Each structure stands twice: as structure tokens, then as C-alpha cells.
Amino acid sequence: MPKDTASHTGIGASTKRREDVRFLTGNGNYTDDISVFGQAYVHFLRSDVAHGRITSIDTSAAEGMPGVVKIFTGKDFEAVGSIPCGWQVTDRHGAVMKEPRHPVLAYGKVRHVGDPIAAIVADSLAEARDAAEAIVYDIEELPAAVNMKDALKDGAPLVHDDLSDNLCYDWGFVEENKGAVNEAIKTAAHVTTLELVNNRLVANPMEPRVAVAEWNKSNDEYTLYTTSQNPHVIRLLMGAFVLGIPEHKLRVVAPDVGGGFGTKIFHYAEEAFCTFAAKACKRPVKWTSTRSEAFMSDAHGRDHVTKIELALDKDNNFTAIRTETLANMGAYLSTFAPSVPTWLHGTLMAGNYKTPNIYVNVKAVFTNTVPVDAYRGAGRPEATYQLERVIDMAARELGVDPIALRRQNFITEFPYATPVAVEYDTGDYPATMDKLEEIADLAGFAARRKESEAKGKLRGLGVNCYIEACGIAPSNLVGQLGARAGLYESATVRVNATGSISVMTGSHSHGQGHETAFPQVVAEMLGIDASMIDIVHGDTARGPMGMGTYGSRSLAVGGSAMVRATEKIINKAKKIAAHLMEASEGDIELKDGQFTVAGTDKSVAWGDVTLAAYVPHNYPLDDIEPGLEETAFYDPSNFTYPSGAYACEVELDPETGKVTIERFSAADDFGNIINPMIVSGQVHGGIAQGIGQALLENCAYDENGQLLSASYMDYAMPRAADVPFYAVDHSCQTPCTHNPLGVKGCGEAGAIGSPPAVINAVIDALNSGGHKVAHMDMPASPSRVWAAMQG
């Protein structure tokens, strides 16, 4: 059992999660559990072709069907804004990216399987579905742009008729490095070249997306309940850019959310539709995605095709990296899609290594597929995978130990400015590698391989490192990079008269355990028990403007805002305590929930001070206002840089090509840790998603743009029997130097660090059996492995 020290509920305690009780007893409050009196249900009629022109649509018969309230088509949204994109990338020639219109309902053309053609609002979901079948429409099917390379060729079908081609942008980073990189590669002692695919994935939080919207006719206010990682961002994007509803008339609530993994960051057409329709129908409107709909409407992840070259000198020092990537945007630009292959990918290409020359080129491509955006890691797994694969390949080509090659090239001095424009503040890559060698028992691998071979199996070991950038900021910098939002976070600490506390945070918890971990921080600062503190999140009506949860930012950014607000509380509370004890403010100390006057035995309790703040009879009213509530907005000065080293051991059955994960070990450096139990859990989940990508998951389209993997029958989610117990360690801690908690973020590490470890292990296993396989794309399915073994 995790350590749970009853006497200590502050920083460092593996406090059990308070939110678990409601989830374990069926008392969670997920969006689909919300029903509003009088609600109608919406069903979207979705395109079953990838690309086509809507030549006619006749809803008259359907409108007469039982229970139908109203049927909407693209024409009803002509006067409504486009679903916006939140990041504008400028290409290497100085031109801004192409940004096509993204209508709420398809108008004129459908551009991917799943694009909504019409929406039927009816008294019941069954009636809405029945009515959908009575809509008569014609779509003139057009050739589809599916494969990215083909989509960029002259004469390729145009996803958007008003654009000259399917190239969204051609980004170079850092453009000034290009000459030196080309020269270094030309003069290198050895160059390893790898072409690979980072497979398209579907995030698949277990809770499908849901939206419930209501409109209040008495005051023209809207409320949208939605499955979002960032309700304030949805309020801003949908209110300001799509529907024209000002913030004070629009409340967005994201209650319990059943996982996000990135795909619930974005503003989706269904949210805007329900909000719009609630007023148009004068009834609350509810939409619940089916899983099949989720596969064709949730933003997908990854989908890069990359060529990477790694140059080394005669002593095996890395001298240059050059990459060319095609990144799939899908049919429309999802909220943060343009930033993923660029600022979240190119900036990480140095990895943990001191490579002096790096150049990254990314061409983003429109295709007739579901939009692609951030999925757990978002750009950083793509960077890590190509880098750690090409290093392994180089080690094999050069006949050197892959761990030694990495160690030789580690960055060891901090701060370290990379050639790709970021500055790592802290890290200790040899230490995480040492820790990994210990917890993974790498010394025992040779013996384990012999055991496997005695059973007729091949065994492989794959090791890699990763670095990531979390808590993306500061706002003024990201603004220059094209972000159309700030990337601060807010917190309001409301101390009540009796001393209990509500902390309103803009960070959203959808599995991360904020309701438990955040109070640990405030409890530590005030010296009171964490049970006196509640976290309030996920409701624009209850907290100040917030930016939400993604990019492993909640604790580093949201937690820092909470620290700043709590510091203000302490400052004010000390003034009150000084007055109560007739002492000088500078002499007041706060420890274990007691205010004392230094060098005396005078003290007042936390509750005495909080009561005085609200019953200010004996109170310094000339100096300070009554009340004890403070807000802080925190805008970080840099990213944080978690790092680590991962090892995977696989066993491969040469008869079938089936790969099983025998051991998986992760040594991470997340800086300081608030709740070790929760941190381990985050790593476990990330590893399973990375193993899923490497061995099982693949979102597949055929050449016509038909989605082949649109259910759990066809999309292989990792099951319990597909993964082992993991050995995870986060005892290597180099605290972040620029946030008050010294924390770095842990949410995405597992998913970033694990895919290359798995594939490195598969390649190692194959080579140990005499199969000279240099690379295999993910997922390493039995059929792919078996085919590789046949040469």
C-alpha cells in the first residue's frame, strides 16, 4: 500500500485520493449524467464518404417524423463563425499558414468521413436517429487526398477549393542553422539515416464526448456542460469566435471528465451546435457521442512521416541532426494543431544530447481525414521517437553500445541552450540512466535472454532517454510564436470565516487527482490539515479566467498560481494576527496553523485570524479590508524540462511474430514531487499508451479515405494482459529553478518515453536471432514482425 502518513497531509505524502470515493460508489457527476428538464436530443448525420460535394439535401420528410423538434443543415450556420484555430504558424518564407474555414455543419462539401451534414433535434435520441434516416441527400463523391505525399503532388484533389494546394505551411527551424547543419552532415565521419512513420492514433478517453446546452430566455444566458479539459478556453473560443456570445452571458461547466489525453482540449463543432440549437429550439439540447462517432470526430494524434539524419564525428560525438517531416492536419485545423509538429516538436529535437547543429523542416498537410491535434505528449513523442530510434540505429551501424553512445553525448552542464531555441534549466541525465540500469536490472539481461532462447523465443532490450517541455509559456513569447492565447494560470484562494478554504483553479482535473494533490500544497504552506481545503474547478462561473490542463502544466503553472495566491493570504493573515496580538507584523510567524510572535509565547490560531477577517470588530480597518480572499495569475518565465531514461524487454515468438512486453522500467526526473502515488500512476498510464502505440494501436484509412478502425473491434486498445507490471522510479530530482514549487510535470512522460524503448527492443530481439532488420514502423504487430523475419 502506498505510504499514507496520517500525521502529514502536505507535500510529499502519498495521500489517498478523496475523489475516489465518489467514483467508486457510482456517485461521479460526468457530463452524460447531467439531464436538464425538458432536454431534447441531437443526432448528427455524418458523411460516410471522405470527400464530396453536397448537391442536395431534403429534410422535409424527416421533419414530419415523430418527436422531431428541428433539423439543421450547414445553411443554418452561414451567419455563424468558423470553428477557430488557436495557433498561427508562420512558415520559413515568412508567410502565415493557410487557415481554411471550418463550419459547424458541413456546407457545400464534406471533407472527411464523419463530417456532420445535418443535425436532428428530437424528443428522444431514438427518434432523432430514426428521423436521420428520412433525410434525403446527394453527395457527389470526389477523389480524396489521403496519403500526405500524394496530397502534396500537383493535381492532387484539393481538400479546400479556395486554397491553392494542400500545404498548410512549410516550417523551418532554425532557418539560420540550415547551412551549418548541411555542412556538418557533408563532412561527418558517419551519417545514419532513418525514414519512419509515427502512426496515427486516437486518444480514446473512456468517456466519449458529451455536450448539454441550455438557454435561459429570461436573461439570455447560456450554460454549456461539456467534456472539456479547459472550460474557460471553450467559453472564449466558442463565445467570441463562433457564436458571438460575450463571456458574461455564457457559462461553461466541465464537471467530472472521464479522461482527456489532449483530445478534450479542443473546441468542437458539437459544442457550438448544442449551444446554438438550445436557443433556436428554446429547449435544452444534449448530445452524447457514441464510440464510433468518437473515432470519426475526436481529433486524432501523431501521424507524422519523417526522415531524420544523425551525423557523428570519428569519435562518435553527435555533430548534426537534420529532419524532414510531413505532418497530417486532417481536413480542418483543430484548435492547437499547427503548434504540435512545430513548437512542440522542433524545439525538442536536441533531446538529452549536446548536438551543436540541428535543423527541422515540417510540412503540414491537409487531407480528407479527421483533424489531427495534440495527443498525450503532442509533438514531443514524435521528436523523441525519431531521435531515440536513429541513435539506436547509429549504435548498431557503428557496433557500439547504445547506452554508452547516449552517455557520451549527454548534456551535463546546465543551464543549457540548445540549437533549437530552448534553454534547459536543470537535469541530470547520467543519474537517471544510472537509476534505470539499477531498477531494470540491466546486468541480468544476458541471463534472461538465455532463458528466453532456451524456450525458443528471442529476447530484446531497448533503452532510450527522453526530454520534454512542459508548462508551455511565457505568454509574451508564445504570442510571438503564434499562440492566440495566453498561457498563464489563475487561482483564487477563498478562506472562509471558520478557516476552511476553497481554492478556485483554472486547471482542470480529469484523472490527475488535483482535488487531492493541490490541497497538499496549500496545507503545507499554512500548516493546516488538507481536509480543510477543497479544490473547485471546471466551472467558468466559479473561478477566474483559466487556461486548463494539458502539456503536463497543471502543477507547474496552476499550482504556482495557487502558491502565489496563498502567499498573499499569508501576508494579509499576518497583518491581522499582528493586530490581534498587538505585535509588529514583521515578528509574526506561521507554523502548524498557529500565528506566533517571535521570541514570545503569544499565539493565535488560524481560525481566530480567519474569523476576525469576517467579523472585523477588533481589526485594523484603517490599513486593510475585511475578508480573506486572494487571486493570483501566474505566467511562467520558461518551460519546465522533465527527463528520464526508459528500458523495455520484449520476448518475441519467432513462430508467430508476436511480441510480449516482459519488463518495463522508467527512471524519471520530475523535479519535486507533491504526491508520489499519483505521480507513479501517471507514469504507468503513459507507458501503457506508449506500449499501445508501439505494438497495438493504429488508426487506419484506406486509399479512398474510409476509416478502417472506427471501433474497439478494429482499433486495438491495450488490455490488462498486453502489459506487465512496470518498475517506475522518480527519486532523481533536479528541481525546476523558475517556479516556486520546483516541479516539472509528469503527465505525458510515460507516453513520450516508451514507444522508442519498445521498438528498440523489438529490433534488438530480431537482430539477436540473426534477422538484420534495421527498423520497423509502429505498431510492431505480429504480421509486421513475422514479415520482417521472412526478409
Added chain:
Amino acid sequence: MAKVAMTVNGKSVSREVEGRTLLVQFLREDLRLTGTHVGCDTSQCGACIVHVNGEAVKSCTMFAAEAEGAEVTTIEAMANEDGSLNTVQQAFQDYHGLQCGFCTPGMVMSATALLKENPKPSEQEIRDYLEGNICRCTGYHNIIKAIMAASGQEMPAMAAE
């Protein structure tokens, strides 16, 4: 519309429902027992698992009418009588066997059914039994630990931290 009657969590209930009403819809929408979740539409994910006459059943694969006369138990009835978490639920909290909580009701119902038929399952038996329960958050590590702990067994060394 047809009348269905069954016992849910020890209480007799009857409602008029359409023939096509699934048991999970009946529980969630007619009885407002929203602890049972729907995570897919192909009977793969297991978020909707309830007990019907003591057997673990995916309530999305069964019509409400098929449960006529049955004893149905949902997650809402799993806690001890005093409202405290039962052994399986408590183990899930103790071992951090849940994160977002969406798959959790199905996991608890599955784990309970497993331990009824196999009180001391091995790690592999637990993993195999959970073939029909998908979790996207935990990587299963702590779910397996929780179920082993609920059965009163020691953890394998690899699982200990």
C-alpha cells in the same frame, strides 16, 4: 412500449419502456442510476458491467426486457451498509487503481465477480479476466495490485514500489 419489472439493488422496480431499450439505458435514464457508464457501442469496454442474478453482464448487450424478473446489482449498491467502501472498492482507493474514474464501476463489478469465482487469482488470471474491461488511465498496474490486495494476497516483487 412494454412493461418490465425487475429487482435493482434490492428494490422492486417496474417501468414502461420501448422494446429496444437496453438495460444500461434503463438503469441510467429510467432509474437515474448513472454510476453505470457507457464507453463504447460494441460491447468491448466493460464500463457498463452490472451483475444480473449474480453474474457479471455488460448491460449494453442486453435489453431491459431480457432482465424481466431478474436481480440486478449496480455499482451504487456495492458499498457496505454503513456507506463505507467495501473490500474491493477500498483496495482500489488504497492502491490508486483509478484515475478518471470512468471505467471504475465496471472494473469493480468485474473484479467482484472474479473474486467470487476465483478467490485467490494469480496476476495472469486477473489480467486475462479483465479482457473485457478497458482502462485508458492506469496502465492496469494498480488495478491488478488492488484486486490482488482485495483477495488478501501478497504483491509480486515487480509490482511493489
